[in-house]
Amino acid sequence: MSGSSKRPKTAGLYHERQFLRAGCRCIVGIDEVGRGPLAGPVAAAAVALPLHRKDLSSRLRGVRDSKAMSAAQRESAAAAIKELAIAWGIGCSSAAEIDQLGIVPATRAAMQRAFNQALAKTPIQPDCLFLDYMLWPERRDIPQVSIVDGDKRSLSIASASVIAKVWRDALMRRLDADYPEYGFARHKGYGTVIHLRALRRYGPCAEHRRSFEPVRKALAS
Numbered sequence: 001m002s003g004s005s006k007r008p009k010t011a012g013l014y015h016e017r018q019f020l021r022a023g024c025r026c027i028v029g030i031d032e033v034g035r036g037p038l039a040g041p042v043a044a045a046a047v048a049l050p051l052h053r054k055d056l057s058s059r060l061r062g063v064r065d066s067k068a069m070s071a072a073q074r075e076s077a078a079a080a081i082k083e084l085a086i087a088w089g090i091g092c093s094s095a096a097e098i099d100q101l102g103i104v105p106a107t108r109a110a111m112q113r114a115f116n117q118a119l120a121k122t123p124i125q126p127d128c129l130f131l132d133y134m135l136w137p138e139r140r141d142i143p144q145v146s147i148v149d150g151d152k153r154s155l156s157i158a159s160a161s162v163i164a165k166v167w168r169d170a171l172m173r174r175l176d177a178d179y180p181e182y183g184f185a186r187h188k189g190y191g192t193v194i195h196l197r198a199l200r201r202y203g204p205c206a207e208h209r210r211s212f213e214p215v216r217k218a219l220a221s
Contacts (some may be wrong), residue, residue: 011064011158015130015147024127026086027051028041029156030114031132032065033164037189038145038215039182039198040210041092042103042171045108045164046118048086049156050127051168057155059084060161064158065151066165087116087124088159090167096220099211114164115139130156179205 015144016027032044049056063067063077082088091113093106101109118124128143129136132150150157169188176185182198189195189207191214197207199218208215 003032009064009156010057010061012153013051013057014153015145016049016155016156019145020051026124026126027128027130027149027156028087028115028118028124028126029130029154029158029160030111030136031151031157031160032110032166033161034168035086035103035107036191037194037209038191038212039095039184039205040175041094041112041168041188042098042107043092043168043171044107044114045088045090045160045162045167046111046114047081047088047156047159047163048118048122050084050086051156051157053084056084060159063155063162063211065149066158066161066197068152071169071206074162074166074169077159077162080122081163085159087118087122088163089114089116089121090163091117092171094111095207098209099216102211107134108138111136112138114191128155128205132157132161141214175207179207186199186219 030046034042091110093110098106135146151161172188173185187195198205204215
């Protein structure tokens with residue numbers, strides 16, 4: 001059998017269990033989507049799962065890296081995650097903020113907004129943050145774990161990935177109604193051939209990230 005056929009269909013809980021055994025009671029998984037597109041916001045989600053539930057993996061079967069899931073799978077999974085989660089929140093930074101701050105600071109601002117919203121909904125006390133690859137210097141007050149391919153290996157991070165992507169994709173579909181010439185509903189703002197062609201033809205709209213090179217080129221021409 002190939003390695004891909006052995007790959008689990010649900011993100012694991014190995015890292016979460018390690019930290020639970022070390023005394024953590026509340027772990028918040030955080031992930032972002034939309035760092036690379038030429039248009040639209042960068043979005044983040046924060047999710048605290050009930051990690052002591054023995055049926056957690058079965059209830060969230062199929063939840064993994066949101067990019068590896070179909071749109072229908074993500075929609076169904078997002079509903080299940082929100083129903084089960086102890087707390088969850090969504091935050092974003094607009095294209096204008098990305099241009100002003102830079103993509104990394106804007107991403108961290110979106111993470112902070114997601115985290116704030118999660119805590120505002122439910123007054124949890126996180127013992128640890130699980131992040132996909134990156135670290136969050138502004139929140140050194142809370143222990144952090146950076147996991148390479150975290151959305152594939154941690155159910156907490158994967159759940160955040162799913163919620164963030166479902167939210168952002170829905171927003172890009174709404175923006176498509178305002179700017180139908182760009183095809184946002186199809187490519188979600190990423191630099192596809194269709195998008196680049198429209199960008200050259202019509203120039204950027206208010207949702208484009210002017211600090212990104214293809215958009216700068218379209219402005220210059």
